Amino acid sequence: MLVVPKGRGLVTGVWADPEVGGAPGARAGGGAGAAAMLFYSFFKSLVGKDVVVELKNDLSICGTLHSVDQYLNIKLTDISVTDPEKYPHMLSVKNCFIRGSVVRYVQLPADEVDTQLLQDAARKEALQQKQ
Amino acid sequence: MFRYQSLEDCPLDEDEDAFQALGEEDEDIDQFNDDTFGAGAVDDDWQEAHERLAELEEKPVANRERDGGGGEDTDLLGDPEDALAERLTRLVIDSELEDPAIMQAVQTRGPAQPGGLNSSIWDSSAVLQRIRGPLLTQEMPSVSVLDYALPQRPAQPREEERDPSERALPRRSSSPVIGSPPVRAVPIGTPPKQATMPNFNQQILCPKPVHIRAPMQQRYPPSYGERMSPNQLCNVPNSSLLGHPFPHSVSPVLTHLQRAQLLGGAQAGRMSPSQFARVSGLVGSPLPSVNPKLLQGRVGQMMSPAGGFRAFFGAPPAPPPSQPQHPPGPGSHLQSLRPQPQMFRPDTTHLHPQHRRLLHQRQQQNRNQHRSLNGSVGDRGGHRSSHQEQMRKDPYANLMLQREKDWVSKIQMMQLQSTDPYLDDYYYQNYFQKLEKLSAAEEVQGEGPKKERTKLITPQVAKLEHAYKPVQFEGSLGKLTVSSVNNPRKMIDAVVTSRSEDDETKEKQVRDKRRQTLVTIEKTYSLLLDVEDYERRYLLSLEGERPALMGERKQKICDMYDNLRGKAPGQERLSDDHFMQIMCIRKGKRLVARILPFLSPEQAADVLMATARNLPFLIKKDAQDEVLPCLLRPFSHVLYHLPLGTVTSLVQQLTNLPQSATAPTNPHLTAVLQNKFGLSLLYLVLSRGEELQSSDATTELMQDNQWTELMLMATRELLRIPQAALAKPVSTPSNLISLFSRYVDQQKLNLLETKLHLVHGIR
Numbered sequence: 065m066l067v068v069p070k071g072r073g074l075v076t077g078v079w080a081d082p083e084v085g086g087a088p089g090a091r092a093g094g095g096a097g098a099a100a101m102l103f104y105s106f107f108k109s110l111v112g113k114d115v116v117v118e119l120k121n122d123l124s125i126c127g128t129l130h131s132v133d134q135y136l137n138i139k140l141t142d143i144s145v146t147d148p149e150k151y152p153h154m155l156s157v158k159n160c161f162i163r164g165s166v167v168r169y170v171q172l173p174a175d176e177v178d179t180q181l182l183q184d185a186a187r188k189e190a191l192q193q194k195q
Numbered sequence: 196m197f198r199y200q201s202l203e204d205c206p207l208d209e210d211e212d213a214f215q216a217l218g219e220e221d222e223d224i225d226q227f228n229d230d231t232f233g234a235g236a237v238d239d240d241w242q243e244a245h246e247r248l249a250e251l252e253e254k255p256v257a258n259r260e261r262d263g264g265g266g267e268d269t270d271l272l273g274d275p276e277d278a279l280a281e282r283l284t285r286l287v288i289d290s291e292l293e294d295p296a297i298m299q300a301v302q303t304r305g306p307a308q309p310g311g312l313n314s315s316i317w318d319s320s321a322v323l324q325r326i327r328g329p330l331l332t333q334e335m336p337s338v339s340v341l342d343y344a345l346p347q348r349p350a351q352p353r354e355e356e357r358d359p360s361e362r363a364l365p366r367r368s369s370s371p372v373i374g375s376p377p378v379r380a381v382p383i384g385t386p387p388k389q390a391t392m393p394n395f396n397q398q399i400l401c402p403k404p405v406h407i408r409a410p411m412q413q414r415y416p417p418s419y420g421e422r423m424s425p426n427q428l429c430n431v432p433n434s435s436l437l438g439h440p441f442p443h444s445v446s447p448v449l450t451h452l453q454r455a456q457l458l459g460g461a462q463a464g465r466m467s468p469s470q471f472a473r474v475s476g477l478v479g480s481p482l483p484s485v486n487p488k489l490l491q492g493r494v495g496q497m498m499s500p501a502g503g504f505r506a507f508f509g510a511p512p513a514p515p516p517s518q519p520q521h522p523p524g525p526g527s528h529l530q531s532l533r534p535q536p537q538m539f540r541p542d543t544t545h546l547h548p549q550h551r552r553l554l555h556q557r558q559q560q561n562r563n564q565h566r567s568l569n570g571s572v573g574d575r576g577g578h579r580s581s582h583q584e585q586m587r588k589d590p591y592a593n594l595m596l597q598r599e600k601d602w603v604s605k606i607q608m609m610q611l612q613s614t615d616p617y618l619d620d621y622y623y624q625n626y627f628q629k630l631e632k633l634s635a636a637e638e639v640q641g642e643g644p645k646k647e648r649t650k651l652i653t654p655q656v657a658k659l660e661h662a663y664k665p666v667q668f669e670g671s672l673g674k675l676t677v678s679s680v681n682n683p684r685k686m687i688d689a690v691v692t693s694r695s696e697d698d699e700t701k702e703k704q705v706r707d708k709r710r711q712t713l714v715t716i717e718k719t720y721s722l723l724l725d726v727e728d729y730e731r732r733y734l735l736s737l738e739g740e741r742p743a744l745m746g747e748r749k750q751k752i753c754d755m756y757d758n759l760r761g762k763a764p765g766q767e768r769l770s771d772d773h774f775m776q777i778m779c780i781r782k783g784k785r786l787v788a789r790i791l792p793f794l795s796p797e798q799a800a801d802v803l804m805a806t807a808r809n810l811p812f813l814i815k816k817d818a819q820d821e822v823l824p825c826l827l828r829p830f831s832h833v834l835y836h837l838p839l840g841t842v843t844s845l846v847q848q849l850t851n852l853p854q855s856a857t858a859p860t861n862p863h864l865t866a867v868l869q870n871k872f873g874l875s876l877l878y879l880v881l882s883r884g885e886e887l888q889s890s891d892a893t894t895e896l897m898q899d900n901q902w903t904e905l906m907l908m909a910t911r912e913l914l915r916i917p918q919a920a921l922a923k924p925v926s927t928p929s930n931l932i933s934l935f936s937r938y939v940d941q942q943k944l945n946l947l948e949t950k951l952h953l954v955h956g957i958r
Contacts, residue, residue, distance in 0.1 A: 101619045102621075102622065105619070105623040105624075106622045106623070108620075109623045109627065111546075112554045112557055134611055178626055178629065181625055181629070184724055185622040185625075187721060188618060188621055189618075189621075191721055
């Protein structure tokens with residue numbers, strides 16, 4: 065997924081987080097869990113828009129973003145495989161669920177994104193994490 | 196055994212000896228065999244042991260039956276577990292596991308609870324008892340997960356007796372070794388017949404790792420808000436014309452045997468979800484009573500605690516759907532969740548009302564398209580029936596009970612509870628706020644506001660301050676190290692070493708300088724975000740705190756300005772260097788544009804002057820980014836507040852006039868005029884000057900002269916410059932014509948007009 069640049073100082077030390085395993089959910093009580101919420105919030109605002117999701121196995125799926133969850137799993141409706149149909153098994157599929165961890169890129173409509181707001185959100189999140 | 200140095204040393208005739216040795220071993224093998232499988236092996240007749248244990252168990256059970264009169268079935272299973280639970284609570288010093296991450300899955304135990312039964316959000320004891328009652332006549336299968344925690348369960352033999360037909364595997368002898376495969380009375384993978392809540396709670400108390408496997412058939416894991424069963428919560432399950440893409444199947448409950456057949460030996464550990472699901476099946480009722488924390492911050496504002504909580508997950512079942520304009524409940528602007536039957540999602544998701552409106556519109560469009568394609572309204576019925584057909588034919592339907600699905604969804608939803616939705620959900624909320632503002636602005640220009648302005652209220656969980664204490668046990672030596680999200684283990688120690696090399700190259704210095712500037716920009720950005728946030732905080736704060744807030748805000752603004760201009764307390768700010776560094780970076784320019792509204796007029800004028808002074812340099816640096824025009828709007832706002840004197844000097848700076856007589860060309864001015872931003876800025880300044888002059892008749896004479904001279908020179912220059920060299924400005928103010936008309940005659944005025952496209956009709 066996209067990498068948000070961290071504009072703050074260096075992070076000293078690497079912390080082992082035993083909860084890692086596809087579930088970076090937010091916790092009621094901590095700011096550290098909020099890192100995952102930025103893109104969740106972002107994708108929520110894109111629900112209902114047409115996106116193209118490129119997976120790590122090079123499959124590109126174009127569809128309407130139906131929903132997203134805190135793991136950034138994506139449900140698409142009315143999908144079509146964008147590239148020439150070398151994936152004929154997808155011909156009959158109308159809706160799909162994509163696990164968040166297999167997504168490489170999500171191509172978005174540019175006018176639906178407020179980059180300044182996104183940058184602000186990222187900065188706030190960086191501040192929060194630092195605290 | 197082999198004492199040869201190498202393979203070659205091994206003589207051939209040794210083979211016979213080796214075989215002989217093997218032969219000797221054969222006899223040993225026989226003996227081993229006997230010990231393992233034969234007479235020697237039977238230390239203990241498992242069947243006998245089983246009988247013994249069974250008798251042991253039946254006695255207390257029988258006693259209780261006699262005492263209790265046989266009607267209190269519910270206590271049968273409750274009591275052994277309760278006793279166990281009590282013992283465990285006594286063992287654990289901190290009965291409340293402080294780590295909120297762990298307790299998230301099950302709500303914190305109140306130590307005062309009777310019998311140690313948990314008042315988690317998944318159940319209340321009463322509910323549990325009620326549910327367990329009718330199902331108790333059948334067997335109570337053991338919990339495989341539980342076995343990891345409590346390896347010896349005296350209850351098992353009893354169960355096995357009750358339902359021998361279910362038994363697929365012969366029992367092995369109970370192993371005292373913890374962690375060995377569990378003894379099962381029922382084939383692995385069989386879901387339970389009844390809920391066994393306390394078992395699960397006990398295992399939370401135990402520090403041993405508990406493995407909970409997700410339920411098998413997770414077809415469509417619920418996303419943020421869409422999952423509550425339609426038959427429970429909403430009135431119209433499958434109402435969308437398109438056919439809901441992720442149909443909720445109405446689930447007939449399979450019998451125990453059918454399930455076992457379906458799942459076979461699929462998995463162990465399926466107990467827990469089912470347990471939860473069964474117990475928590477009643478979504479609405481038990482929850483509000485045990486979850487006041489969820490609504491602490493918001494009770495006054497939400498519909499009702501029960502409704503509010505449900506609203507967090509989905510639509511409230513009780514109030515009627517589709518009251519599109521005027522919701523019940525306090526405050527017309529608060530109801531952000533309204534079940535709308537014809538929606539794309541049959542149950543409401545927690546969407547911003549603007550977002551929902553947009554989605555709805557989109558759905559309408561699609562629906563209309565479909566309608567035109569398919570022809571008739573009878574489509575709806577067609578879709579429904581095809582759904583039902585699908586549901587009938589689908590062999591994998593209904594593997595999960597609705598309660599189980601709810602359980603899974605609840606886990607996810609609980610993870611989404613946030614203490615500060617403004618921060619956690621920053622992007623979404625602000626994005627739609629901006630959209631609403633835009634549409635409001637548009638509407639106000641048109642007719643009066645048509646739609647009601649609804650706000651999105653996100654339920655907020657109160658922040659619980661946890662001082663995390665690791666779990667301790669009585670009588671143990673030392674402490675357990677359990678690392679979790681709140682208490683992670685440090686894996687790598689990275690030490691920051693600052694470089695203080697003397698022989699840094701020039702490039703490195705430049706790079707470092709740039710990095711320094713970047714860091715300054717980021718620091719200033721955080722200040723800026725804070726300052727922008729003050730308005731909201733001001734509204735939320737109490738009266739007494741407000742002056743302090745204002746003071747903080749002012750301080751931060753000063754800090755920002757210092758950062759911009761290069762901190763030089765007590766010094767004259769002689770150099771624009773620092774400021775220029777910032778302005779060379781794209782981020783920096785945007786930063787300046789955002790900061791300007793907060794600065795005082797003097798400070799803002801200062802910034803403006805610095806920009807004008809160095810404009811050619813900036814233009815050159817901006818060639819790639821082309822982001823300078825973003826500064827135009829804040830600059831124009833600043834200009835409104837400037838007096839004529841400042842405006843005059845601004846023009847001076849911009850045009851680099853008056854020049855010495857020897858200079859043939861004016862590269863400064865040329866550069867300015869050739870650049871879009873430069874030209875636009877010049878126009879703005881000129882127009883402002885003209886405004887001031889025409890409005891204010893009492894300006895000092897000296898200034899008038901200065902201004903007039905400047906204008907004369909400027910117009911001369913403008914006339915001189917070829918039209919091709921002029922950039923296209925962002926906007927041309929209308930009063931420029933009147934400005935120029937003061938200083939030039941009609942002919943030149945016409946020239947100027949055509950050159951600068953001052954008359955709008957020409958374009």
